[in-house]
Amino acid sequence: MISVLMFFACLYPFFLWVGLGLTGGLTANPPEYLIRSSGEWALVALCVVLLATPLSRYARISVLLKHRRMLGLFAYFYSILHLLGWAFWEQGFGLEAMWLDVVTRWFITVGVVAFVLLTPLALTSTYGWMRRLGRNWKRLHYGIYPAIALSIWHFWLVRAGKNDFFEVWIYLAVVFLLCLPRIIQLRHHK
Amino acid sequence: MSRFKIPQIAPSEITPEYIWTSRRKWLQRVGAAMGAGVLSSLPLQAWGREGISYGQRNPEFGADEKLTPEEDVTTYNNFYEFGTGKEDPARYGGDMRLQPWKVKVDGEVLRPQEFDLDDLLKLAALEERVYRMRCVEGWSMVIPWNGYPLSALLKAVEPTGNAKYVEFITDMQPDAMPGLRSRIIDWPYLEGLRLDEAMNPLTLLVFGVYGKALPVANGAPVRVAIPWKYGFKSGKSIVHIRLTEKQPETSWVRIAPHEYGFYANVNPDVPHPRWSQATERRIGSGGLFAPRLPTQMFNGYGEQVASLYSGMDLSRYY
Numbered sequence: 046m047i048s049v050l051m052f053f054a055c056l057y058p059f060f061l062w063v064g065l066g067l068t069g070g071l072t073a074n075p076p077e078y079l080i081r082s083s084g085e086w087a088l089v090a091l092c093v094v095l096l097a098t099p100l101s102r103y104a105r106i107s108v109l110l111k112h113r114r115m116l117g118l119f120a121y122f123y124s125i126l127h128l129l130g131w132a133f134w135e136q137g138f139g140l141e142a143m144w145l146d147v148v149t150r151w152f153i154t155v156g157v158v159a160f161v162l163l164t165p166l167a168l169t170s171t172y173g174w175m176r177r178l179g180r181n182w183k184r185l186h187y188g189i190y191p192a193i194a195l196s197i198w199h200f201w202l203v204r205a206g207k208n209d210f211f212e213v214w215i216y217l218a219v220v221f222l223l224c225l226p227r228i229i230q231l232r233h234h235k
Numbered sequence: 236m237s238r239f240k241i242p243q244i245a246p247s248e249i250t251p252e253y254i255w256t257s258r259r260k261w262l263q264r265v266g267a268a269m270g271a272g273v274l275s276s277l278p279l280q281a282w283g284r285e286g287i288s289y290g291q292r293n294p295e296f297g298a299d300e301k302l303t304p305e306e307d308v309t310t311y312n313n314f315y316e317f318g319t320g321k322e323d324p325a326r327y328g329g330d331m332r333l334q335p336w337k338v339k340v341d342g343e344v345l346r347p348q349e350f351d352l353d354d355l356l357k358l359a360a361l362e363e364r365v366y367r368m369r370c371v372e373g374w375s376m377v378i379p380w381n382g383y384p385l386s387a388l389l390k391a392v393e394p395t396g397n398a399k400y401v402e403f404i405t406d407m408q409p410d411a412m413p414g415l416r417s418r419i420i421d422w423p424y425l426e427g428l429r430l431d432e433a434m435n436p437l438t439l440l441v442f443g444v445y446g447k448a449l450p451v452a453n454g455a456p457v458r459v460a461i462p463w464k465y466g467f468k469s470g471k472s473i474v475h476i477r478l479t480e481k482q483p484e485t486s487w488v489r490i491a492p493h494e495y496g497f498y499a500n501v502n503p504d505v506p507h508p509r510w511s512q513a514t515e516r517r518i519g520s521g522g523l524f525a526p527r528l529p530t531q532m533f534n535g536y537g538e539q540v541a542s543l544y545s546g547m548d549l550s551r552y553y
Contacts, residue, residue, distance in 0.1 A: 072321060073311035073518050074374055134516070137527060142511070150509055206509065207319045208419045208490070 076134035090120035152202030159195035289381035290361035303376035328451030330411035342478035343398035359387035366462035381443030403470030427483035501534035
């Protein structure tokens with residue numbers, strides 16, 4: 046029951062877009078809005094994934110931890126939408142133009158690398174892969190840390206055009222806060 | 236620009252913006268009237284409602300494309316004085332004072348003058364021209380502007396032989412422009428043209444759009460439109476025009492010279508460092524599945540302006 050609720054909660058951005066689309070709320074430039082919005086929601090979902098552990102450890106709320114796989118897959122889902130939005134609305138699915146963008150534009154490169162890092166995590170999210178990989182599964186899934194760092198860097202590079210970093214700083218602060226208990230714990234273990 | 240919307244208050248409970256702004260304005264006006272003890276010039280924002288005709292469409296400048304819907308033209312704008320979001324100018328522009336409005340024209344001219352808006356409106360016959368507008372960010376519109384060629388104003392002040400450039404200086408109203416608090420731009424916003432570009436018949440001094448007075452978001456009460464250049468070259472809400480001998484140091488060249496040049500001619504062959512300029516998205520046309528359009532050299536106005544740049548390396552002078 047809770048997992049069903051969780052599933053629909055994770056679809057909130059999707060419903061939001063449909064609602065905005067039906068009421069003309071996607072601005073005068075809907076493709077741009079949807080590309081940006083999907084990217085930001087992917088980042089939000091990654092932050093929620095990072096929240097799962099500290100929330101269960103310090104507040105003893107385990108709902109996120111129990112459904113962390115679903116949250117992670119939704120983060121990947123919104124990343125895919127973000128990537129598809131760019132590929133379709135910016136590049137018209139032209140492979141050559143896409144490749145050119147990836148190799149010549151730093152901020153696209155950084156975003157694509159973040160996406161590539163998340164891909165094996167999504168693919169190995171099943172119990173079968175957990176069993177097969179054993180201890181290495183956890184090691185592999187530490188990939189979320191570089192992926193989220195690159196996502197924020199990507200966001201920073203996008204905003205560099207307008208020197209408008211307010212939201213970027215907020216995400217950076219949130220991610221730092223979420224990583225703080227992990228860093229402290231790492232030092233304890235030494 | 237996407238912001239997260241978490242619905243906590245039912246939309247029906249929210250006072251519509253136009254009601255609270257009108258209430259606030261009403262209070263301000265009553266306050267001002269009582270304070271000053273006069274009830275004279277009340278139509279503060281209504282500079283466009285004085286029976287001005289914004290002119291007939293000039294068929295010579297009728298782009299054959301479909302016009303961008305008026306709502307998109309007036310609500311999707313870059314005007315950083317009100318914020319960097321595209322909706323910010325329409326949302327926060329309501330407190331800007333548009334009267335009295337004066338435009339000072341000086342520098343390398345024989346007859347420096349300060350024009351009242353009314354004088355400026357009478358200087359030449361207004362006409363409507365449909366121009367394509369290409370933003371450096373990769374989107375475009377088709378807009379019916381109302382105005383007359385800037386050359387009419389420049390001729391009135393008689394540029395001296397030293398005048399080689401024209402600089403546009405935009406208004407600053409700190410209490411009405413929340414964006415001025417951010418230091419993205421070293422305010423005021425400065426733009427400029429070479430004198431021959433400014434004298435080109437395409438360069439329009441604009442007072443209206445869609446046959447009505449310019450809204451604040453589009454640069455009320457007076458702006459320029461230079462259709463073969465990226466949109467940011469067109470200064471909005473102009474208060475000062477200066478003719479100079481040296482090339483003015485314009486705002487975007489100051490901020491990011493590697494991204495935005497002084498000329499900023501629309502050019503599909505010169506990419507922005509962060510995106511290609513080969514194609515553009517036409518705002519308000521055909522929904523989510525409309526393909527991007529190929530961008531034209533000089534935004535399609537090459538016949539009228541290409542000669543201005545003969546012999547120049549346009550990938551160097553971008």
